[in-house]
Amino acid sequence: MLSRVALTCARRLTQSTAASIQQQHQQPRALLSMGASAARAAAGAGSSKQQAYVSPFDERPQLTDEHRIFRDAARRFFETEVAPHHAKWEQDGMVSREVWEKAGAAGLLGTTIPVEYGGGGGDAFHAAIAVEEQLRLQLSGPGFSLHSDIIIPYILHYGSEEQKQKWIPLMCQGKAISAIGMSEPSAGSDLQGIKTTAVRDGDDYVINGSKIFISNGQMADIIVLVAKTDPSKGAHGTSLILVETDRPGFQRGRNLKKLGLKAQDTSELFFDNVRVPASNLLGKENHGFKYLMQELGTERLVIGVLSQASAEGVFADTVKYVNERQAFGKSIASFQNTKFKLAEMKTQLSVGRVFIDRCLELQNQGKLDPVAAAIAKLHAGDMLAKITDECLQLHGGYGFMWEYTAARAYADARVQRIYGGTSEIMKDIISRTL
Amino acid sequence: MRVIVGVKRVVDFAIKARVKADKTGVVTEGVKHSMNPFDEIALEQGIRLKESGAVKEVIAVSCGPTACQETLRTALAMGADRAIHVPVEGAAYETLQPLAVAKIFKKLAEDNQANLVLFGKQAIDDDANQTAQLTSALLNWPQGAFAAKLSVEGGSKVKVVREIDGGLETIELNLPAVVSADLRLAEPRYASLANIMKAKKKPLDKKTPEELGVDIKPRIKTLSVEEPPVRKAGIKVENVDGLLQKLRTEAGVTF
Numbered sequence: 001m002l003s004r005v006a007l008t009c010a011r012r013l014t015q016s017t018a019a020s021i022q023q024q025h026q027q028p029r030a031l032l033s034m035g036a037s038a039a040r041a042a043a044g045a046g047s048s049k050q051q052a053y054v055s056p057f058d059e060r061p062q063l064t065d066e067h068r069i070f071r072d073a074a075r076r077f078f079e080t081e082v083a084p085h086h087a088k089w090e091q092d093g094m095v096s097r098e099v100w101e102k103a104g105a106a107g108l109l110g111t112t113i114p115v116e117y118g119g120g121g122g123d124a125f126h127a128a129i130a131v132e133e134q135l136r137l138q139l140s141g142p143g144f145s146l147h148s149d150i151i152i153p154y155i156l157h158y159g160s161e162e163q164k165q166k167w168i169p170l171m172c173q174g175k176a177i178s179a180i181g182m183s184e185p186s187a188g189s190d191l192q193g194i195k196t197t198a199v200r201d202g203d204d205y206v207i208n209g210s211k212i213f214i215s216n217g218q219m220a221d222i223i224v225l226v227a228k229t230d231p232s233k234g235a236h237g238t239s240l241i242l243v244e245t246d247r248p249g250f251q252r253g254r255n256l257k258k259l260g261l262k263a264q265d266t267s268e269l270f271f272d273n274v275r276v277p278a279s280n281l282l283g284k285e286n287h288g289f290k291y292l293m294q295e296l297g298t299e300r301l302v303i304g305v306l307s308q309a310s311a312e313g314v315f316a317d318t319v320k321y322v323n324e325r326q327a328f329g330k331s332i333a334s335f336q337n338t339k340f341k342l343a344e345m346k347t348q349l350s351v352g353r354v355f356i357d358r359c360l361e362l363q364n365q366g367k368l369d370p371v372a373a374a375i376a377k378l379h380a381g382d383m384l385a386k387i388t389d390e391c392l393q394l395h396g397g398y399g400f401m402w403e404y405t406a407a408r409a410y411a412d413a414r415v416q417r418i419y420g421g422t423s424e425i426m427k428d429i430i431s432r433t434l
Numbered sequence: 435m436r437v438i439v440g441v442k443r444v445v446d447f448a449i450k451a452r453v454k455a456d457k458t459g460v461v462t463e464g465v466k467h468s469m470n471p472f473d474e475i476a477l478e479q480g481i482r483l484k485e486s487g488a489v490k491e492v493i494a495v496s497c498g499p500t501a502c503q504e505t506l507r508t509a510l511a512m513g514a515d516r517a518i519h520v521p522v523e524g525a526a527y528e529t530l531q532p533l534a535v536a537k538i539f540k541k542l543a544e545d546n547q548a549n550l551v552l553f554g555k556q557a558i559d560d561d562a563n564q565t566a567q568l569t570s571a572l573l574n575w576p577q578g579a580f581a582a583k584l585s586v587e588g589g590s591k592v593k594v595v596r597e598i599d600g601g602l603e604t605i606e607l608n609l610p611a612v613v614s615a616d617l618r619l620a621e622p623r624y625a626s627l628a629n630i631m632k633a634k635k636k637p638l639d640k641k642t643p644e645e646l647g648v649d650i651k652p653r654i655k656t657l658s659v660e661e662p663p664v665r666k667a668g669i670k671v672e673n674v675d676g677l678l679q680k681l682r683t684e685a686g687v688t689f
């Protein structure tokens with residue numbers, strides 16, 4: 001097995017792989033008080049214990065060979081192309097354009113988009129796998145899933161053939177980065193209350209207003225903008241319009257400082273008499289709200305999927321950690337409290353996983369309804385909050401330190417109950433059917 | 435020109451191998467497997483030769499249980515044109531040795547009129563580093579082991595740059611030939627989803643060792659597989675004399 005070690009070392013030099021991530025990322029970048037060699041020895045001793053039990057529930061019966069091959073490729077991509085740069089991107093407040101193009105070249109963007117538009121031609125599980133492999137490692141920087149699974153479908157489902165041909169291939173290559181502008185300073189949960197207007201003037205729309213908290217806002221080349229085309233009609237006067245970010249009158253605000261998602265850019269956007277041709281309208285005028293309602297279920301499921309994956313990732317790291325760490329002369333994994341906490345978390349995760357996968361199945365059949373999507377988001381978001389909190393606690397002081405995944409997962413978890421519709425809005429949607 | 439590439443399914447390199455309780459081997463059940471990384475490099479090189487126009491067809495071959503078909507599907511998704519699975523199951527697979535594999539590749543190289551057979555320099559499970567060399571000897575074809583660079587020269591020769599102690603050695607081989615890949619030969623690509631889907635339609639044939647007329651009985655018996663000894667903590671010596679003393683008395687070094 002010597003070559004296994006040699007290979008790991010060599011790969012670490014050339015491309016940095018799983019093993020190096022464990023050092024750079026998953027586990028401490030600079031081990032605080034534990035000696036590095038002691039930690040490594042402990043890691044070796046602890047890891048052999050884990051493979052023992054394989055539950056029939058660990059197998060996801062929906063996954064085919066094609067999914068598994070894709071998972072391996074996705075995992076390798078995030079380990080080699082994203083993990084080593086993530087700390088720098090956290091400093092920068094955004095990822096590089098290069099990683100978008102690399103993801104495009106590796107076929108990780110637009111996994112569910114038909115091949116004729118440059119997508120992967122896959123199903124909801126392929127899309128889930130791409131985001132799971134990213135979030136399991138708590139690599140929240142790249143806004144790939146928003147772009148691939150939420151924004152491209154708007155263009156695919158409602159765009160003209162010309163709009164599709166123009167934008168989707170570029171987006172799948174990672175050469176055009178997208179954002180969606182719904183929320184405004186005075187309207188978040190209450191989307192009907194947005195104030196941005198797009199007024200028809202000859203062959204153009206003239207756009208005025210502002211958006212807030214827009215993911216990919218600093219990097220975006222193209223924005224799917226929600227605007228009022230007929231303010232007198234409330235929700236029925238709302239339209240979706242494509243706005244290229246090089247149009248005069250468009251301006252990005254600063255990159256907002258956040259509690260988590262440190263490597264993801266989130267911005268205010270300003271529109272001051274921005275003119276776009278009427279052909280930039282997505283679908284029919286004044287049908288925007290209907291389109292939003294049709295697509296928001298997918299967005300909520302995506303957030304459910306990534307919350308589940310992030311929780312599974314931090315849980316796995318924590319199981320490893322408690323087996324390595326000693327207190328009072330024994331491993332902290334041996335305390336009954338630790339065991340019970342882990343058992344509770346494992347239970348939550350197992351039950352959550354089955355629900356998420358069932359939703360993905362329904363999504364494949366075109367049968368996912370808004371209530372199921374709301375349940376997926378509400379449950380996964382709450383579970384993630386609880387699990388990141390417990391996992392951090394089991395890490396003690398180390399869990400509060402940024403170099404541990406427990407700290408990053410904890411910080412990133414908070415927003416999952418807010419964006420894409422708050423937990424309260426999810427409860428509202430669910431309760432309306434009762 | 436046609437290239438055959440050997441792709442072995444091995445325990446994933448990120449997994450820490452564990453010895454089975456009966457010491458006959460390592461635990462493979464429920465453990466993540468993937469394509470041997472050096473084979474992945476060899477395959478990447480084969481695909482690049484095809485993309486450069488020097489090669490017409492790349493055939494990926496894997497010997498082992500049904501699960502090897504996933505490895506072959508990965509090879510097809512990366513860009514191999516077709517795949518051959520040589521099924522070897524259970525106990526026969528546990529004792530499948532490089533000589534038998536080399537015989538299988540000899541037969542497949544002949545039957546498929548291959549001009550080049552590519553392997554990883556070794557598999558990260560048994561580290562045997564024999565299959566390429568044995569195949570070359572059985573076929574009586576020239577060999578270029580540990581290739582760090584490979585180029586086809588005019589259709590009848592390949593140039594291989596090998597990393598050896600103290601520098602690089604460049605050799606030219608007449609085709610047909612056998613080459614094994616070292617770490618720096620080529621960085622493997624990611625299998626994109628579109629290509630994974632396309633690979634579903636590529637042919638994956640089965641050829642049993644019996645059909646190939648190859649006897650795969652083992653020639654070597656494994657007596658026992660053991661964990662490497664745990665490294666003990668070092669000691670500090672006071673001075674050079676102390677060091678010499680330890681070397682003489684404990685390490686058994688004579689000066």
Ligand SMILES: Cc1cc2nc3c(=O)[nH]c(=O)nc-3n(C[C@H](O)[C@H](O)[C@H](O)COP(=O)(O)OP(=O)(O)OC[C@H]3O[C@@H](n4cnc5c(N)ncnc54)[C@H](O)[C@@H]3O)c2cc1C
Pocket residue numbers: 179180181182183186187188189190212213214215216258261266415418419420421422423424425428
């Ligand atoms: C990091 C981040 C990224 C984001 N990315 C995007 C993006 O890319 N595009 C985009 O358009 N938006 C984005 N958002 C905005 C996000 O969708 C909104 O913040 C969210 O919908 C909540 O809206 P709000 O902030 O205006 O809160 P408010 O609507 O003001 O809500 C405040 C509180 O009131 C509660 N509340 C509101 N209405 C009700 C009700 N009917 N019943 C009970 N309680 C209620 C809410 O649940 C919440 O607790 C992002 C937000 C964040 C933080």
